[in-house]
Amino acid sequence: MELIINQKTYPIPDNGDSRPLLLVLRDELNLTGTKIGCGAGICGACTVHVDGVPTRSCQTPVNSVVGKEIRTIEGLADANGTLHPVQQAFLDLQVPQCGWCMSGQIMTAAAFIDGNTAPTPEQIVTAMDKNYCRCGTYYRIRQAVAHAATLKKEATS
């Protein structure tokens, strides 16, 4: 069985089971940038992109994503290390505290601004509402997502 993660191909054992993508990433492939929080699809810490769609990897059977483009936080910056606008915005606004939820926040936000370069405040809240941050950076997250959309628009114009 093979997974395509960040444009690289990873062979993984086909155990005939539906173990969660999250555990394959973290425990088998040592891609630990994707985090576990609740294991129940509630907190959003494990969010990755599957064919560009933000997806809870703890609730995603690994055999359901074979052949699909999986992107994790490790593959979000471009090949020469330039940060994605969302990463840059989270840095500019000094958003992370402990940082554990941040790859989930950033992957969620990245997919969101890919589809919406001029989000309203209400759209940002809705997009980010299912990602917990226990350190309480919510207000900065909202500001940073708006800032990221601006950065992205500037970069593409």
Next chain:
Amino acid sequence: MSNTPPKRWRVTRRGFLIGLGGAGVLTLGWAVGLPKLRMAISNFAEGTEKPVSRGAPKANPTVWFTINPDNHIILNIQKIEMGQGILTALAQIAADELDITWERIHVRMANTGSGVDDANGTGNSESVVSHYLPLRQAAATLTVMLKAAAASQLGVAVGSLTIKDATITSNDGRSLTFGEIVAAHKSEWVVPKEAPVLKPNSAFRYIGQSQPRVDLPAKVTGQIKYGHDMRLPNMLWGVVARPLKFGATIASVDPKNAATMPGVQKVIVEKGFVAVAAETKSQAQTALNAMDIVWNEPSTPITQQAIENAVTVDPNQGVIIQHDGEPETLLHYSSLVIGQTYRTPMAVHAHLEPQAAIVDVREDGIDAWVSTQVPAGMASGIADAIGRKASEVIVHPVFIGGGFGRRLDASLGAEAARLSAAAKRPVMIQWSRAEEFRNGYVRPPTHHVMQGSVDSDGYITVIAHHQASGDVLLPIFPAVVGDILGWDIGAVRGGKLYYSAKVGKQTVAQRVKLPIATSFWRGLGLLADGFAIESFIDELAKTVNMDPLAFRLKNLPDTPFGNRMKGVLQAVADLAKWGTPLPAGHAYGIACSADAGTCVAQIAEVSVSDGTINVHHVYAAVDAGLVINPDGVKAQTEGGIMMGVSSTLVEEFVVADGGAGAVNFDKYPLLRNSQAPDISVVIVGGGDEPGGMGEPPIGPVAGAIANAVFALTGQRLTSLPLRLA
């Protein structure tokens, strides 16, 4: 490597230590002396009256600076970064006193046994407070020593030397970098006896500036490693049998065929400890599930009602911990005294990184990577669990995905160590979210009776606070300490009355021993006490129909402390434009509190829709004394407020069927982004001493929101989480 000089430590009477680490690498630091340690420990919970000690603290040498040949300077510090920005703040302090550019300083969380063990751990909002002066003194002394060495190496007088960015230049134009000086220094380093002259505050370049956090670049790219992310070659995964019910113990175990199941490398069945180590986590769990474990449950079932009944103020119980004037003359006899009761529930930490430890027990030593706020305590806990010496254990600090008081427990590393010792391979244990809910410790429930009276001029005549609470601090002491003290200093943190009272005031602490584990949670008793006291202050203001801000300003004492409190109240009122009309259906509430040397006032703007309380905006004014990193202060204020809003609006941990009433966030939700207010912070005050920031901002939140709800609806809500009738 044979010409590498041996590690040498020299202790002078002033407590400095220096050592030569590798070839030509100087390390120097300040031994945090015993009196200082004791003071810090006794301050652990605002214990200004009855300091208690956690036993004799270890004399821990502290060796803070390493100067590399490439002229980069490493600050080795055993404070753990868990999001509070401590690595950045300490680097700012050091860089300023060394007078070096920001790019030249690097911070490293130091291993146990490396000479910088910090028995205090990371918590209690004390890292900046306890390190500010000693770190500057060490840096200034280092500069003096390097100057003396440079003078010798260049053959000139010290007075002819100038320092700029870690390079020392003589007036004849020759210069040496710190790195070159250290590499060329062949004799013993001599620590000057004179106290170093510290830079004047006017020379600060980094202190007081919002330097970007040093840990953030790796946090937005997923590169940073937390305890849960650590992996070792050849490691096994461990799981431990844990009870589903509070107070349950293992009665009997039939391991069945667990030991021969696929991937299983070790099964331990000992008294009170049943665990499996296997090649994968699911193999370990499968084997554990296959065992037949019978649990003894408590003969009296533990119920939510029983806990609330136990945590209820009894006028005949408790220890008077504050008594000024003669409050009893009015409390007992005046019909003018009003009373109110308040209640706060249990809460979990909900750190999003589940606890994790990887421990490698070998004959020649023990290495552990653990998400812990207390590396030194973790080393002892691991050693004790496997009959080894703490000095054999190296705990490698790792970044923590949320601390909040949960990472103080050494049992995590101890369990991994027992499995590793038996399996003779490294073992990782990761807690599940369900284990975190079922088997951790929680913030204790509290109950408060407030009484007070106000005269016709608007002055408080008498005020009294009687708090009942489960334990916070006592669980880390031998039981005898609690029996002697009779009250828990941590539980009543923030509970003493800081308002003036013409006739008198008193605070009573009533300790309640509960059958489930309660302990540290951000701010300890601060959130609960702030809720009770600041709600009640509004109720007192109401008795004389005074504006809640004016009433507070009138009744805070005319002391330096009282003036700082008035300062933050006035500042937050200005920030929020207190007194000006708000949109229809919105109201403000105000509250303040003091903790860890820091005063905080907040105004919450709320509305109500469909029976739900919406918190739109929280304004905060913070007087943390000397501020190292203003954006860091703001971030901690925002974080404390959000955690407080979460407790105020949604969080409540309950016992159900003798166990945890929730095992995940479906039944114990946290605050979500759409419920999270905008936050505005203004920093006021100043001076020469920093205050703590990790916990103080959580103090006023619940009171400010409850007071706003009262202003809006006339409903005085007295239990957290707030629920409208």
